[in-house]
Amino acid sequence: DDKILEVLHLKKHFTVGKGQVLQAVNDVTFNVKRGETFGLVGESGCGKSTIGRTILGLYDKTDGDVLYDGRNVHDLNEKDRFQFYRRMQMIFQDPYASLNPRSTVKEVISEPMEIHNIYRDKKEQLNRVYQLLEEVGLNRDHANRYPHEFSGGQRQRIGIARALALEPDFIIADEPISALDVSVQAQVVNLLKALQIQKGLTFLFIAHDLSMVKQISDRIGVMYLGHLVELTESTTLYDDPLHPYTKALLSAIPIPDPDIEEARERIILKGELPSPINPPSGCVFRTRCPMAMEICSKTKPAWQEVTQDHYVACHLYDETVENKEPVKSLIR
Ligand code: SF4
Ligand code: MG
Secondary structure (H helix, E strand, O other): OOEEEEEEEEEEEEEEHHHEEEEEEEEEEEEEEOOOEEEEEOOOOOOHHHHHHHHOOOOOOOEEEEEEOOEEHHHOOHHHHHHHHHHEEEEOOOHHHHOOOOOOHHHHHHHHHHHOOOOOOHHHHHHHHHHHHHHOOOOHHHOOOOHHHOOHHHHHHHHHHHHHOOOOOEEEEEOOOOOOOHHHHHHHHHHHHHHHHHHOOEEEEEEOOOOOHHHHOOEEEEEEOOEEEEEEEHHHHHHOOOOHHHHHHHHOOOOOOHHHHHHOOOOOOOOOOOOOOOOOOOOOOOOOOOOOEHHHHOOOOOEEEEEOOEEEEOHHHOOOOOOOOEOHHHOO
C-alpha cells in the first residue's frame, strides 16, 4: 500500500467557556503517500495545526480515524505509542520557542535519543549528534553552543536535526519557514527536500500561504474554517484551481514578472474570517465568497472528486445544482 497516513472523516471539537463548542476540524479526509510531501494550507485558525497535533495523538480526536501504516493511532497502547513517536516527528514554526534555551545544541539533539534509550555508549551518541549536525548543514563546533547564539535559519536546522535523531519515516512540519526571512526560507526548503530524497522521508507540510508550498509539495489540501475545501496535485492546483477560496489564495501570491502580474486578477476577500464557534450555515466560505448562490447558505457542499484526483467542496461544481446565480446578500 502506498498510503502511509490516512485521515478519515476526522473531527476535532474543543469545548470552550460556557459549553460553547469550537469546531476546529470538521470531517476532514485525505491520505499521504509514502515518500511524498503533502501540503496543508489555510489562514491561521483554519484548523491545520490542530490536524497535525491530532494525527500525532497530542490531541484526542472527537470523531473519525487516523491510520498510520494501517493502524489507528488513537487506539495504540502506551508502549506502541512510544514506538510510534520514533517513526513520526514534528518540526515547529518558531524554532527558538521549541528549543530549550538552557540546553546546548548537543543536549537538544540528543534528548530524543536519551528518552528512547538508543545508545548505551555516550561517545556513540555524540558521534550521532555530530553526524546529524552535518546532515543539516551545521558542524560539530556548534554542539556545545546555545540555541540563542544562532540565526533563525540555523535554529530551524537544529530543530530539523532533533526531529531526525530517531530516524523517523514521517515528519509533520508545522509552518517551519513562516518565521524566517524569504531568502532563508528557500534554503530550509531545499534542505528538507534534500533530506527527503536521502532518507525517503514523508512530509506533511503545513503553511498559511501557497507561495513556498508549491515548490515542496506533490499534492496540496486547502483548508478553510476547519474544512478541507480542495485537494489535488500541486501543479493542477496552480494551473486549474476550482474553489473560489483557492483562487483568492493564489491571486495573493506576488509574481516576480511584472507583465504577468498585470494579467492576474487579484481577488480581495471581503469580510472577516468567521468564528469556528459559530460557523456560517451551509458552505462555511459563503460569507466571503464572491460566487455565493442561494443554495450556499442552506446546504453544505459535498466533497466531490470532480476530475481524477481533484477534489473540491463547492456547489459550483455540483451538476445537480440548477440555479447558479450569485446572490450578493449572502456576503457579509
Ligand atoms: Fe462559494 Fe457556494 Fe462554492 Fe461555497 S459552495 S465556495 S459559497 S460558491
Ligand atoms: Mg498554526
